[in-house]
Amino acid sequence: MKQIAIDMDEVIARPNDRFIEWYARDTGIKIREEVLFQEGKKFYQYFGEEKGGAIRGYLHHKGFFKDLPLMADCQKVIRWLDQHYEIFFVTAAMEFRNSMEDKYDWLQAYFPFISWRQYVFCGRKDMIATDYLIDDHVSNLTSFRGKGILFHAPHNLEDTTFMRVKNWKEVRSFFEKELK
């Protein structure tokens, strides 16, 4: 059975929603997600280096990754993929020590049909030898040895080197063709 590694943030979970929520909580200013897509940036890059660095610091807080909203259709499509492939959730959690338990609990809650045996929390992904990797970061796909699939996100709009999927319906269409 072929193996698919699936990234978490901005692929199955929506940390940008949490950035928007916490930034509104702290400043009273609500940024819309459309603005991020217009600017082609990560949330914190939108604010310049100093202020952006402070906002990026949210990632280190306990609770930032807790109960994040799901990306549309990903549960349904991953349930289908799980019948045809071995799924691994592969997330670069290691920069953020305090994210690990929140991410673990999130996977257990939203993907109870995928075993903890199929979780990988790492710092880099170049030594992950699955057949496919679905990820929003071009750098992860560039160093990956298998077939890389770029999940559409504000910070990767300019890339044209990888096959882009705009949503989970497109992921399903791609793998339906692969299975033929």
Added chain:
Amino acid sequence: MKQIAIDMDEVIARPNDRFIEWYARDTGIKIREEVLFQEGKKFYQYFGEEKGGAIRGYLHHKGFFKDLPLMADCQKVIRWLDQHYEIFFVTAAMEFRNSMEDKYDWLQAYFPFISWRQYVFCGRKDMIATDYLIDDHVSNLTSFRGKGILFHAPHNLEDTTFMRVKNWKEVRSFFEKELK
């Protein structure tokens, strides 16, 4: 640069010491490590299925993996290996949700010269594509695609299929030869 994956438990850290400590705390009975080697078992396997299962439950407790003693010479040898290879610490932490922060803090404390980029917390190791894996579990080495090196431990005494290293001095000797 070639890559070496190094397991944690019973390879660089000594959870059997914690089993011995907590079992003595709870029962007043001190088991000696030599007995484990005589029996050729994991600590909890020594007690039969029911009682052993309860003792294995220690692994789920916060603090079990905190401040574990180091395996002799491993810091020194890994500092040397780090000059010649890319090191990854690859540990099957995912069965034990509450172990992750303790393991992370332990690596930061005892191996500050290895970046968090080189940590991998996983459930299985068959999709890890490093050149070498040093591990005490035959099952991890069997499914590994590179060169497996078995680190001597009470529960693997019978295996003759993998190259066995008895301690970290032998690990250094092996890699000195590999580098020639």
